[in-house]
Amino acid sequence: MYDYTAGKADWLAHNQPVEGEHANLATAGRVARQDVVTCRLDDRVGSVRERIERSPYGFGLVTTEGGVLLGRLRRSALDCDPGLPAGDVMEPGPTTVRADERAGKLAQRLADRGWHWAIVSTPEGRLIGVAGREELERAESQQG
Amino acid sequence: MATSIGLGELEEMRARGAQIVEVLPEREYREGHIPGAINLPIKQLTADTATVLDRNRPVVVYCWDSL
Numbered sequence: 001m002y003d004y005t006a007g008k009a010d011w012l013a014h015n016q017p018v019e020g021e022h023a024n025l026a027t028a029g030r031v032a033r034q035d036v037v038t039c040r041l042d043d044r045v046g047s048v049r050e051r052i053e054r055s056p057y058g059f060g061l062v063t064t065e066g067g068v069l070l071g072r073l074r075r076s077a078l079d080c081d082p083g084l085p086a087g088d089v090m091e092p093g094p095t096t097v098r099a100d101e102r103a104g105k106l107a108q109r110l111a112d113r114g115w116h117w118a119i120v121s122t123p124e125g126r127l128i129g130v131a132g133r134e135e136l137e138r139a140e141s142q143q144g
Numbered sequence: 145m146a147t148s149i150g151l152g153e154l155e156e157m158r159a160r161g162a163q164i165v166e167v168l169p170e171r172e173y174r175e176g177h178i179p180g181a182i183n184l185p186i187k188q189l190t191a192d193t194a195t196v197l198d199r200n201r202p203v204v205v206y207c208w209d210s211l
Contacts, residue, residue, distance in 0.1 A: 003146035004154045004206040008166070011178055011206075014151055020176040 014122050015099035026139035028106050029099025032120040032129030038063050039086050041070065046082025048073060061119065061127060062090045069096065069119065069127045096121040099128055104140035107133050146205065154204060162202040178206070 004010075012018070015029035024030075037051045037060035052060045052075055060073040071090030080089060096119045097106060106118055110133045118136075120128040149157070158164060164181040166173050173183035184193055186207070197203055 001146040002149045002153075002157065002162070002202060002204040004151075004204055005148045005210045006150065007206045007209040008168070008176075008178070009209040010151060012176075016151075017179055018176040019179045019181075020174055022176040025176075 009100075010123065012100035013098045015120075015128050026103035026136075026143045027099060028097050028101045028103060028118060028120045028131045028136070029128055031103055031131040031135050031139050032099070033131070033135075034129045036061055036130045038127065039073075040065065041087035041090075042085045044082060045078050045080060045084045045086055045089060048086050049075070049078040049082070052078070057117070057130070059117075060086075061094075061130075062086050063127055067126045069094070069121050069125050072119070094119055096125070097131075098123070102140070103131075103136040103143075106131065107136035107140060110136070149204065154206075157202060157204055160202075162204050163197055165197070165203060165205045167205055167207050172208075181206075 035055070036057050037048065037055050039048045039060060039062055041062055048060055052073070058075045061069060062071040062073060063069055071092040072094040073086055073090050077089045099120050099122070110116065110118055116133050118131045120131055122128060158180065164178050165184050166177045166181045167184055167186040167189065169185050170183055177183070182196065
């Protein structure tokens with residue numbers, strides 16, 4: 001006999017699939033997109049800036065090789081020596097949300113703060129993706 | 145005595161055909177459960193209700209969280 005001690009809460013927080021009435025619930029994890037620019041600590045600012053400029057986001061994220069989130073790079077912080085490592089200009093430890101957070105509630109929290117994006121991660125800090133406020137609102141409204 | 149496992153081990157055991165058992169009440173199970181899990185609410189767990197389990201395959205139980 002084995003005990004998955006962390007339980008259903010852990011399963012949901014890792015954005016794992018579920019069966020049942022709530023299988024298609026609009027959550028941060030279901031809305032999250034994986035196309036945000038990511039880089040390593042020692043990637044050069046110049047190359048990261050180019051990638052961010054081509055992306056739909058005004059920021060990028062610094063992760064480890066294993067995908068653990070370390071920091072955020074605002075586009076405005078990248079107007080510096082292009083040879084600097086990303087780790088020198090990142091904001092460490094950005095706020096994240098869990099994948100099982102309801103889309104509507106999260107959209108409201110973002111709106112209250114004037115934010116447009118939420119970074120979604122696992123409880124261990126592994127990046128799942130980013131969820132946009134408008135997409136969260138749309139997903140919640142489609143829920144009915 | 146049950147052996148405590150994490151998400152990675154659970155995924156491996158599911159892939160190998162382990163029986164996954166949610167011990168939360170039926171309503172919570174109906175709302176959402178790990179795909180393929182069966183429901184044996186802990187308050188109704190007896191030798192009789194446990195006969196649905198295959199003794200020859202590993203069993204993984206879970207509830208809401210570790211608290």
